[in-house]
Amino acid sequence: MIGELTKSERQGALLILLALAVTGLAMAVGGSNDPLGTHGTLVMVVAIVGTFAVITGYYAPEPPESRLDSYYDTPTKFGIVAAMVWAVIAMAVGDWVAWLLAFPEWTFDAAWASFGRLRPVHTSGVIFGFGGNALIATSFYVMQRTSRARLPDQLSPWFVLFGYNLFCVIAATGYLMGVTQSKEYAEPEWYADIWLVIVWVTYFVLYLRTLNRRKEPHIYVSNWYYMAFILVVAMLHIVNNLAVPISWGSAKSYSLFAGVQDAMTEWWYGHNAVAFFLTSGFLGMMYYYMPKRAGRPIYSYRMSIISFWGITFFYMWAGSHHLHYTALPQWVQSLGMTFSVMLLVPSWVSAGNALMTLNGAWHKVRDDAVLRFMMVAAVFYGLSTFEGSFMAIRPVNALSHYTDWTVGHVHAGALGWVAMITFGAIYASVPWLWKRDGMYSAKLVEAHFWLSLAGTIIYVFAMWNSGIIQGLMWRTYNESGTLAYSFVDSLIAMHPYYIARAIGGVFFLLGAIIGFYNIWMTIRTASQAQSQAEPDYSAVGIEIPAVQPGR
């Protein structure tokens, strides 16, 4: 990997690592009696290991000029593997958390193993670790292909990927030590937040630099979605995390906002994290990989543009639907509700556009589990956005809020849409990237598909039932006008559903583990094949399947 960097890039890498080591040292010394110190040590160790790695490869020959004749895909390869590692870890923690809800005594009295600390490890791990790495990796892939331009340099993609994963590790280890600023999906403290800003700005600039070198005059729609994801997440992250640390030697900080303003800022952030992290970027992925895999252009390019702007401008105003019946002024709630209902239009236009693209390729969907992953993702995207628009209506929210219905909605989106489209995109890219005919085992892809689908359906139905029962129990009155059920009654009613959800989670997790194994074996066989010289398929006369473009 170091061999792919030019001399000056190797020097740049050393400078960055040196600065990082110094920062880590300062954190370790300044925060010696604080979790900040532990993280400082971690940063320093990472920087020193990185420095050694660069020094070891420092005198390797420079990469040849001919590298410019191909896309720079090593970072994408790394990002895909990282995404799968996070997927397995974070979904395992998700399932652990699911079992904890059914059997709360399984914490073996350790602070780090309590529900409150493990839950954010799950949420950050899946969203940022799995989703984020997949988005970064595929965005590098897609922006190069659609611009027909190679990444402008070899150092910044690595800075983005390593820096981003360092952020994810700091976040997850911090939660286990009890470091949190108690804002959902924005739990990491100020120092991690600052680091992410640096990484994220580099990412955005890298994207712009690549687009700037593009050969195609028009910017393909996937790039718009990816760029909206990067730009808006930067904006949200910076505003929501404005805070003052209690001292330079402490991990703890206080937010700039208080009271209902704080709540509104947090849910403006939170909802747009759903919109731009869990939706926009993955739509970008879908608009590239689905047509490519199906071998058909997107059904209506025009609609993909219209729904892009619809999604971008409506989502911005929808955050207040998380704060119905709170101290937030009524009109702000109504505003959020209205925009959420309007959001259904661009959302369904996107889902419909995707499904119409497959129209005429249904035989491929039947035969190809990879395309089926993408098809199911589009269906779940339609489903969860319909559900979301419905739940945003105030009286409906009166029933759904605080219940497992929300969790069901979340995972219809997260498992059915985000994870499925990601698995589809990863399965499509791996053979293209490692130059294989297909995955190591098509049967295992098939198995992964059915495990994912079964897991999602079990999970979502369990939570829908549990959530509606909860909601109804909490609002049932007896003749004397008091509540008919105690809270504990509703807990007992939920117990079987929690077990069902945890079992659904096992299915989904098993699928991810199988996927990881399959990807790993594909890579390994690829490197063996390569060491026996690049095979020339056209000469041997092996037919390359039509669904395998990119060679």
Next chain:
Amino acid sequence: MTITHDLLVWFSKSFGLFYLIGLSLIVLAYAYWPANQKPFEHAANAILDDDDKPYRG
């Protein structure tokens, strides 16, 4: 000047309304502009092209 509740409501009901209508019109005009149809068509089909090499000019 303090931002009052009434001021915000007024602002969102006036400026906010026209801002969104204006944006929608711009987007629709862009998407349906006849001269844009060719580049759109080209972009939609170009990704299917299997030439997996960057352009070097």
